[in-house]
Amino acid sequence: MIPLPLARIAEITSGALAGMADPRAVVRGPVVTDSRAVEPGSLFVAIKGERVDGHDFAAQAVAAGAVAVLASRPVDAPAVIVGDTVAAMTGLATAVCAALPATTVIGLTGSAGKTTTKDLLARLTARIGPTVATAGSFNNEIGHPLTVLKSGEDTRYLVLELGARNAGHIAHLTRVAPPRIGVVLNVGTAHLGVFGGKEEIARAKGELVEALPAEGVAVLNADDPLVAAMAGRTGARVTWYGRGEGAAVRAENVTVDERGRASFTLRTPSGAAPVGLRLYGEHAVENALAAAAAAYELGLPVATIAEELSEAEPRSRWRMEVTDRADGVTVINDAYNANPDSMRAAFGTLDALAGDRRRFAVIAALRELGDESAALNEELGRLAGGAGLTGLFVVGPDADPVLAGAEAAVQAGREGGGRVPVGSAAYAGAGGPPGDGAAGPPGTGRAARPSPVAAFGETSGAGGGAPVATAVSHAADAAQAGAELSALLAPGDVVLIKGPRASGLERVAAALLGGDRR
Structure with a gap:
């Protein structure tokens, strides 16, 4: 300050x-x-x-x-x-920012990937000048001014993640620190219940580009129609990033290795360079492209951008943290938060990383989805039930739609036979869903399910074995899920942990990793 x-x-x-x-x-x-x-x-x-x-x-x-x-x-x-x-x-933060005319403010928003992209962009801007960036996801009316107040007279770049829980929030944050560059990643279903629809979410996210000056730059995702439409809401110059040929900064020849890490050729108007990400999940390509496009606008050479992107490790905790235990069990801790879009990305990463190994998932019902909550949570269950899992734990309250979707996918897969791609509403498990016909505990509305340990008593053992029974289980809390899952794991297994922040699923990762919460 x-x-x-x-x-x-x-x-x-x-x-x-x-x-x-x-x-x-x-x-x-x-x-x-x-x-x-x-x-x-x-x-x-x-x-x-x-x-x-x-x-x-x-x-x-x-x-x-x-x-x-x-x-x-x-x-x-x-x-x-x-x-x-x-x-x-x-007000103090607004005054401090106004007293730093040499500082370039970069604002960044989107429904998913904000924190990862912000971390990548802060790494890039640090190559050309002292940078202050949002810590973690401190992107609201308290965290935002706290970040701005970290700026000093030597700060050249201020990289700010902007969150919105209602219309007008982003506009408010941009008045505190007026951006010269605005990056919009995507419009998804996070906080759908608060906003009422994706068009309303797009309207709120677009407040960032509306705040840009005429001499500013809007960095927009050409692959997302709702983001692309924001070009008409700003007087700033627009630069496009994406995978299509129409994007000025784009990814070509994308491949994903056996650990779920993407490589691609970063193409810009001034040349190209290879990128090999250390971040997990193919969805990280879009995050890297957004950061690259903003950095390119700041004048960084494409070779430098590619080098920094290739060396970047996850900075913010509980976001696609992949840890290999000594016994070969791999834990994917993506427990910071979740929405329908990020859930699909996470299961895609699990599929790429697990290969033929046994796979488990610990998830929780998604929140703030409004009238679409039941349908979207059932869809989440179908996603998980069709993901080739040996076992699924659904943690916490409001789990019924997720469990129903998962069991429907398992049943459909049993009837259809054969493995199916991630996201399909079918699963090739042997045997029917546990608990058929049994009476459930009073007030739950669910059929009773056997102990997960008992359900897995007939599996083939160490990683890679085909399950004889598929378990879909409900756990009251993260502690129960962690304890029961720990008893099931064998060397070589892979576990995905992902859910809304309030569900506390990071405690499952801590249990599996011997108390290491990263």
């Missing part, structure tokens, strides 16, 4: 100094909302949450080195008292 005396912070935020605050004391950053993250020179922003009130930690923050507290009521510490601490922090 640029150094600011408390008197200036009070002026920007329309606040009043209190608690013996010295108006000449200088805040040099960081600005934090967690008292445990305080460093000497910090400004601690006290936010009252549902369970914790930051004001209760004001004295602790100052004792740890904070210059003062941005508070909405008097505290036992030097403070700047404001009406709303989040609004005041946002």
